[in-house]
Amino acid sequence: MMNSQTTGQLIASALVNNGIDTIFGIPGAHMYDFIDALYERRSELKFIHTRHEQAAGYMAYGYAKSTGRIGAYTVVPGPGVLNSAAALCTAYGANAPVLCVTGNVMSDMIGKGRGQLHELPDQLATLRSFLKAADRINHPSEVSAVMTRLISTMISGRQGPVSVEAPWDVFGQKGAGPEPQAASAYPAPVADPDAIARAVKMIAGARNPLIMVGGGAVDAGAEVLELARHLQAPVTAHRSGKGVVSDDDPLAMNLVASRDYVTDCDLLIGIGSRLELQYMRWRWLPKGIKVIRIDIDPTDMVRLKPDIGIIADAAAGTRALIDALTMPSRPSRAAEFEEIKARARIAVAGVQPQMAYLEAIRSALPRDGFFVEEVSQMGFTATFGFPVYQARQYVTVGYQGNLGFGYNTALGVKVAHPDKAVVSVSGDGGFMFGVQELATAMHHGIGVIAVVFNNASYGNVLRDQRQAYQGRYIGSALTNPDFVKLAESFGMTASRVTSPAELRARLAQYIEADRPALIEVPVEQGSETSPWPFLHPAPPAD
Known part of the structure; x- marks a missing residue:
């Protein structure tokens, strides 16, 4: 359906239609028409105004990290969006779906270097250098396509922040455009059966496996725990993976206990993790240890090459691994693990x-x-x-x-x-x-x-x-x-x-x-x- 609405109104509709119920930010001249559109949708979109742009970005980050849903915020362009850049940088590093809605100078001034209020030499290029994606809306007719593309990119694969901007004069411009619809994630890669088969064979030959989980595994807790129980493999995490397996589970080990355990470990299974703990903090693993990684991002298998890489969503990849296991469940090692954890408690x-x-x-x-x-x-x-x-x-x-x-x-x-x-x-x-x-x-x-x-x-x-x-x-x-x-x-x-x-x-x-x-x-x-x-x-x- 084509409606004659302002760009600001259509962006607000895109937020609502994608399940966003809160937007953080600070009003400013470039954004007035968008802010007014938020006022019109105030029964559906709560606006939390902050005292600094960085705070708006971090509040959106906290919203996203604690829910898995989109965290949204809006700030003026130039110094406003740059003030929030630390939060976007954090969202990129921590794979959080954070959406920044910002503006730009007047359409006819972009790239001219005339010094209009809040002008940057190339704001889009700046944002694209550290975000998953950034794009500009030049007319109301573009809102639906641009917002769908950006949100789909944001929530697909290794999630990350995106930014959308519109020129100062475009936010209030009316035009016919389709009603923005809910975006969907692009299909996730499916685990390669050959990689699964090789992983199963490697697992069968391992005596002391360790499972390392990261932020990519936050929605795979049930699968991770099922795999861990089958193998009697302890599960550890550094930061983002904490709580994927509850710390009071017999198979959970904090990073101090798992560092003790790993001295006799022969297989490391990384699930949704960059393995920062092992490779950048411990800086040591036992000689001959094998590494299996399950990660949705194929480029991560190049950054840290495992013995076997399974490119898949953490839950789906772990499920495929579980379903392919033919070995019987191993007997409980709870007492053994508790001794290791007790030593760690004394140490810390x-x-x-x-x-x-x-x-x-x-x-x-x-x-x-x-x-x-x-x-x-x-x-x-x-x-x-x-x-x-x-x-x-x-x-x-x-x-x-x-x-x-x-x-x-x-x-x-x-x-x-x-x-x-x-x-x-x-x-x-x-x-x-x-x-x-x-x-x-x-x-x-x-x-x-x-x-x-x-x-x-x-x-x-x-x-x-x-x-x-x-x-x-x-x-x-x-x-x-x-x-x-x-x-x-x-x-x-x-x-x-x-x-x-x-x-x-x-x-x-x-x-x-x-x-x-x-x-x-x-x-x-x-x-x-x-x-x-x-x-x-x-x-x-x-």
Whole structure:
């Protein structure tokens, strides 16, 4: 059906028709006609306005990572979209379906270098350099085709962020165009039967397999666990795969325990994972170990070539492998695995005060609650020290390691899950990147609980300068506000605690209240035990 509508109205329809119910952003002159179209659809599209463009991008990222659905945001072009680029960069690295709707200068000014408001030399080329796709809409008649193509690209294969732009004058331009329809993913590759057969043969000959899961396996938990039980193979993860197999399952091993187990491992099965943990962090695997990878992205088999590569969706590829197995299920190794996990628990117990505080948070946070990490001493330790019971409930920045993503991302998680508890854990350095979004939390009633560990420093930098640069400190000590008073000045509930027991009690209280809140935890500068010996362990002695 052809309707005479503005470009902005048609883009809004495309969002609604693709199941998007929330869009984050900041209004601006280039986007006024689109923002007005959002007003017309306000009963279907909630608009959450933020105090910084980066926050809008990260809220969309949190929405997408915690749901698997599209996270959308809108900002002005030029400096606006560049301010949000860190979030797009994170979404690309963590394979999140994030959609950025932005503008451009007037149609007749694009590429002219005349210096119109927010002009970039080539915005599309800039965005295409680090997104999965970016495109421009030049007329209302193009909206349906462009939006369908971009969204299909975004949700297909290895998912990733995309951007759509329209010139300033085109958003309000009326024209006849088809009603945008829901986009669908392109067909996923089907596992090659020959590769499956070779993998089955390799598995049958393995004594001690290890399964490594990543973000690509978040929807394959049932299949991964079935394979693991059949083989009696432990399952490990680094960040994005946490919770694919619940950490309280006998077959789940955190990265510290699995590093112990791998010394006698003869087969590594990677499912939806880049295998960063093994190849870039451990930097060592036993001689002669074989590698099977299941990944939807064929180019990843070139980046890290396995012995056998199965190009398929994680769930479908794992299912094909299970169905082809002819070997009987192996007897339980639960007792053996528990011994390894017990040794790991003893080893990491010395990472203090981080482990004590993380245990307090885990005991207060409901089993179905969400934990959003941050680039901080608590965040690093959480990768091995915070149990997770379901996929998507541990929201991470992935390999980009963007300082300051945490609180903003947590707000997006809470918007997507208003009935669930969401706890954001930050250091003082990272929290200050998005501190202005305390205003957003209060304005929209977004009940995230921010736990800010204040060591008055960029803790990693401080430690590295002390240990590797003989105490030549530069740029690592920080001056902070009184975080409790700052939060209260926005009307937020806030308090300061000085022990894990206090934190547990206060968190439980704030979770029950389900309102925006902040808890500051003072930590003596330089007192945290380094988690890095567990994250980057030395190779074993010969």
